[in-house]
Amino acid sequence: MEQKKLAIIATKGTLDWAYPPFILASTASALGYETEVFFTFYGLQLLKKDLDLKVTPLGNPGMPMPMGMDKWFPTVLMALPGMEGMITSMMKKKMARKGVASVEELRELCQEAEVRLIACQMTVDLFDLDPASLIDGIDYAGAARFFEFAGESDVCLYI
Amino acid sequence: MTDFDELLDASGLNCPLPILRAKKALASMASGKVLHVIATDPGSVKDFESFARQTGHELMESKEEGNKFQFSIKKA
Numbered sequence: 001m002e003q004k005k006l007a008i009i010a011t012k013g014t015l016d017w018a019y020p021p022f023i024l025a026s027t028a029s030a031l032g033y034e035t036e037v038f039f040t041f042y043g044l045q046l047l048k049k050d051l052d053l054k055v056t057p058l059g060n061p062g063m064p065m066p067m068g069m070d071k072w073f074p075t076v077l078m079a080l081p082g083m084e085g086m087i088t089s090m091m092k093k094k095m096a097r098k099g100v101a102s103v104e105e106l107r108e109l110c111q112e113a114e115v116r117l118i119a120c121q122m123t124v125d126l127f128d129l130d131p132a133s134l135i136d137g138i139d140y141a142g143a144a145r146f147f148e149f150a151g152e153s154d155v156c157l158y159i
Numbered sequence: 160m161t162d163f164d165e166l167l168d169a170s171g172l173n174c175p176l177p178i179l180r181a182k183k184a185l186a187s188m189a190s191g192k193v194l195h196v197i198a199t200d201p202g203s204v205k206d207f208e209s210f211a212r213q214t215g216h217e218l219m220e221s222k223e224e225g226n227k228f229q230f231s232i233k234k235a
Binding site: 026030032101 | 171172173174175176178179181182199200210213214
């Protein structure tokens with residue numbers, strides 16, 4: 001049987017949106033898929049050596065809030081300084097308590113499993129990102145390179 | 160309980176870690192050897208069935224005991 005292929009485009013750079021690409025990529029590779037993830041725009045944050053990902057309750061009405069905060073906490077208060085940090089820290093604690101892997105751990109598992117991680121060269125230049133601030137073992141390439149793999153893939157996801 | 164060659168305790172770990180750890184454990188085992196996995200993630204029941212169907216390893220046994228899920232997987 002020919003090896004299946006999964007191509008993912010990761011475009012978001014928040015803690016919550018960091019999970020789908022790394023969970024799906026690592027799982028697919030455990031199932032025998034050849035997997036490639038193309039990180040573009042804010043998704044490049046997921047390749048930083050020092051991850052400082054946050055989750056924001058602002059403009060995110062679907063986010064379950066602890067202690068029923070969404071019931072009595074007006075949305076406008078979510079814009080207060082420190083709120084994002086507080087919510088992020090609560091989310092990380094909850095994840096650790098529930099045995100959900102950290103983003104760092106999932107990313108390492110992806111690299112161990114030889115998932116190819118590709119940083120969008122154009123966005124790296126656009127945001128003046130220093131490649132030294134990104135993890136080792138990744139490739140830098142453009143849209144054409146992505147399609148070379150995505151065009152042959154069995155599953156292609158935009159996240 | 161079925162006899163096994165390797166034991167993997169994935170208790171407390173959530174999706175997709177039990178599957179990833181099982182894949183890693185199986186990689187270092189010889190064909191025909193049996194891996195016994197213990198997990199607490201209820202999602203792992205369906206996940207190990209799918210894992211076996213897609214990888215060709217045989218899910219010999221899947222059962223719940225107490226609050227633990229137990230799987231016996233024979234390497235293809």
